[in-house]
């Protein structure tokens with residue numbers, strides 16, 4: 001929404017559809033905020049059609065809000081390329097996280113990670129997610145030690161700032177796309 005804060009100039013550079021005032025970046029228009037973590041840019045694109053609710057089979061983008069040993073909670077904010085008019089809650093169970101057996105959700109994702117997932121079922125507006133498949137999984141992850149964006153290093157992720165190595169179930173295009 002116009003005037004809605006999107007971040008601060010220490011974090012991002014404002015791009016099209018955004019402006020800064022007193023160090024804070026705001027939206028200029030009604031649209032969908034896109035954050036390019038790699039280049040630290042935030043922009044707002046006008047919304048054409050806003051999808052109303054996710055459906056079974058939809059590919060969604062969400063942010064992991066909490067992780068327990070068997071389950072992660074995800075805040076769904078996008079279906080495909082379309083931003084949602086609100087937020088929906090998704091649940092990712094460890095058995096739906098990857099094709100191979102994995103013991104703990106902590107090796108799949110961590111809070112604040114951005115993931116791409118498929119909706120496999122819906123009950124009472126709770127969406128059950130799957131990240132099985134090469135194109136699904138974590139697309140951006142942040143260091144649990146210092147919060148910096150992790151970079152892919154072979155099958156693991158590494159923090160370029162503090163050197164910490166972390167495990168995730170990453171999507172094939174980890175760190176490359178815009179969200």
Ligand SMILES: [Zn+2]
Nearest residue numbers: 143146159162
């Ligand atoms: Zn770090």
